[in-house]
Amino acid sequence: MESYPQLTLFDLNQETLRDLNLQLHNLTDEDAKNSWKITNPKGKHAIACGLKVPVSVEIDGHAGYYCAGMNQLAEVTINGNVGVGVAENMMTGLVRVKGNASQSAGATGRGGLLVIEGDASARCGISMKGIDIVVHGSIGHMSAFMGQAGRLVVNGDAGEALGDSLYEAHIYVRGKVRSLGADCIEKPMRDGHINDLETLIEASRLDAKASDFRRYGSARKLYNFNIDNASQY
Amino acid sequence: MCGIVGLFLKNETLESELGRLFSPMLIAMTDRGPDSAGIAVYGDEVETDSVKMTLQSKDDSFDWNHLADQLKAHFTANVAFSTNANYAVFKIKAKEAVVRHYIQSHFSMLVIRSAGQSIEILKEVGTPTEFVQRYNISEFKGTHIIGHTRMATESAVTTSGSHPFSTGMDLCLVHNGSFSNHNRLRQKLKREGIEIQTENDSEVAAGYLNWKMREGSTLSEALNGVLKDLDGFYTLAIGTRNGFAVLRDPIACKPAILAETDNYVAMASEYRSLADLPGIDDAKLWEPEPGEVYIWEN
Numbered sequence: 001m002e003s004y005p006q007l008t009l010f011d012l013n014q015e016t017l018r019d020l021n022l023q024l025h026n027l028t029d030e031d032a033k034n035s036w037k038i039t040n041p042k043g044k045h046a047i048a049c050g051l052k053v054p055v056s057v058e059i060d061g062h063a064g065y066y067c068a069g070m071n072q073l074a075e076v077t078i079n080g081n082v083g084v085g086v087a088e089n090m091m092t093g094l095v096r097v098k099g100n101a102s103q104s105a106g107a108t109g110r111g112g113l114l115v116i117e118g119d120a121s122a123r124c125g126i127s128m129k130g131i132d133i134v135v136h137g138s139i140g141h142m143s144a145f146m147g148q149a150g151r152l153v154v155n156g157d158a159g160e161a162l163g164d165s166l167y168e169a170h171i172y173v174r175g176k177v178r179s180l181g182a183d184c185i186e187k188p189m190r191d192g193h194i195n196d197l198e199t200l201i202e203a204s205r206l207d208a209k210a211s212d213f214r215r216y217g218s219a220r221k222l223y224n225f226n227i228d229n230a231s232q233y
Numbered sequence: 234m235c236g237i238v239g240l241f242l243k244n245e246t247l248e249s250e251l252g253r254l255f256s257p258m259l260i261a262m263t264d265r266g267p268d269s270a271g272i273a274v275y276g277d278e279v280e281t282d283s284v285k286m287t288l289q290s291k292d293d294s295f296d297w298n299h300l301a302d303q304l305k306a307h308f309t310a311n312v313a314f315s316t317n318a319n320y321a322v323f324k325i326k327a328k329e330a331v332v333r334h335y336i337q338s339h340f341s342m343l344v345i346r347s348a349g350q351s352i353e354i355l356k357e358v359g360t361p362t363e364f365v366q367r368y369n370i371s372e373f374k375g376t377h378i379i380g381h382t383r384m385a386t387e388s389a390v391t392t393s394g395s396h397p398f399s400t401g402m403d404l405c406l407v408h409n410g411s412f413s414n415h416n417r418l419r420q421k422l423k424r425e426g427i428e429i430q431t432e433n434d435s436e437v438a439a440g441y442l443n444w445k446m447r448e449g450s451t452l453s454e455a456l457n458g459v460l461k462d463l464d465g466f467y468t469l470a471i472g473t474r475n476g477f478a479v480l481r482d483p484i485a486c487k488p489a490i491l492a493e494t495d496n497y498v499a500m501a502s503e504y505r506s507l508a509d510l511p512g513i514d515d516a517k518l519w520e521p522e523p524g525e526v527y528i529w530e531n
Binding site: 043062064083140141 | 488503505506507508509518519520523
């Protein structure tokens with residue numbers, strides 16, 4: 001007999017956060033396509049962290065720190081704001097924030113897509129290692145600091161020191177950049193970049209044209225050995 | 234780590250519920266500061282020719298009637314007081330400086346926690362829940378209140394090391410973070426005649442504001458001075474007679490979130506503290522910008 005996707009309701013006013021995360025961690029591949037709806041998050045930390053199966057989780061309200069951290073395969077939607085470190089160290093999957101995100105959104109993320117429909121504050125995508133982050137609003141200072149891989153797309157403005165000490169993460173900003181960080185420079189948009197950006201714009205449901213964005217990347221002077229210095233040894 | 238909370242009422246009809254609305258906000262920050270808690274509450278003002286002082290004794294058995302009799306006799310002035318466990322709030326028709334001098338000379342076992350026309354500071358070692366219960370904070374009335382839950386990092390877990398710190402008449406400061414140049418600044422402030430009681434870094438920030446405003450700075454100017462002269466990580470909340478101010482360090486190392494409705498402005502280290510306030514779902518919510526001074530006053 002064919003089984004139908006199930007919806008599980010979980011009220012954090014009635015049951016504990018630990019119970020919620022335990023139940024989510026105990027899901028198996030057989031639970032794939034099932035969905036969960038979590039109510040009354042009230043800013044609690046580490047909601048829906050460490051998910052490993054492709055379930056869909058919807059959080060109704062504002063979540064606290066590290067929401068959907070370390071996510072693998074799951075699709076987590078937050079109908080509200082999130083605290084520090086949403087989707088930190090995400091591996092795969094999709095995390096969508098309908099409101100604003102606090103600092104260090106998507107920090108150290110290795111893969112997957114993080115969409116923030118509002119603004120993100122400082123250090124968005126700090127040390128990103130392959131994650132794609134699309135912010136429909138603006139981002140704060142020191143974003144993509146030491147970003148190693150992945151793409152950060154910002155439809156609004158970026159704060160001070162964007163892409164400081166950048167490795168190979170790609171940054172696209174449509175609005176103003178208050179200042180670029182050390183070793184971060186504007187680079188030309190090539191066809192490949194336009195294609196990448198169009199894919200991300202579509203996946204994140206952003207209403208924007210890829211050609212309106214500017215691209216920023218590493219000048220590769222800080223982290224690469226400069227052969228001209230070889231004679232000094 | 235520490236927790237900061239503040240609640241400033243825009244709607245006078247809520248003043249009788251200030252403590253009830255505020256107590257869960259403070260308790261929600263227990264994770265950030267379980268070792269001590271404190272508040273500064275504003276309201277029930279005395280006339281401009283009088284002073285209101287919050288006094289703390291070591292235990293609940295202090296004879297406050299005796300102190301009142303002595304003050305009445307010495308100043309031949311009206312004295313009223315109310316007690317709350319080991320604290321008492323005195324209202325005396327006299328100048329602040331002479332009352333302070335008298336109490337410090339004749340009742341040196343007491344600590345003056347605050348002075349002004351409106352402010353009352355209470356603080357104690359223990360969890361926020363113990364604090365709220367011991368002093369019956371839920372029953373407090375007033376126009377605005379700020380609070381602190383402490384997790385001590387550098388200095389001792391003592392009542393004097395806990396927050397809020399009085400920074401002059403009707404002024405106080407709570408701090409989440411740490412300052413790195415407090416030692417040198419403490420020496421400078423002491424040379425300027427600012428009284429500093431502990432080795433606590435936050436008390437130096439309080440002393441700094443006290444000094445700047447004594448020298449004629451406005452609150453806004455003094456807080457902009459903090460950005461220049463104090464090095465470290467901080468979110469500060471400052472209580473004033475008519476309102477409160479918030480300042481985050483320029484690189485935003487420490488968190489803060491603000492909520493505003495037609496009825497109140499609320500501030501906290503984390504949203505968890507605000508989650509049960511009435512009307513929060515429709516409130517304007519935002520994080521204060523780093524290095525920017527925010528002031529709300531009636």
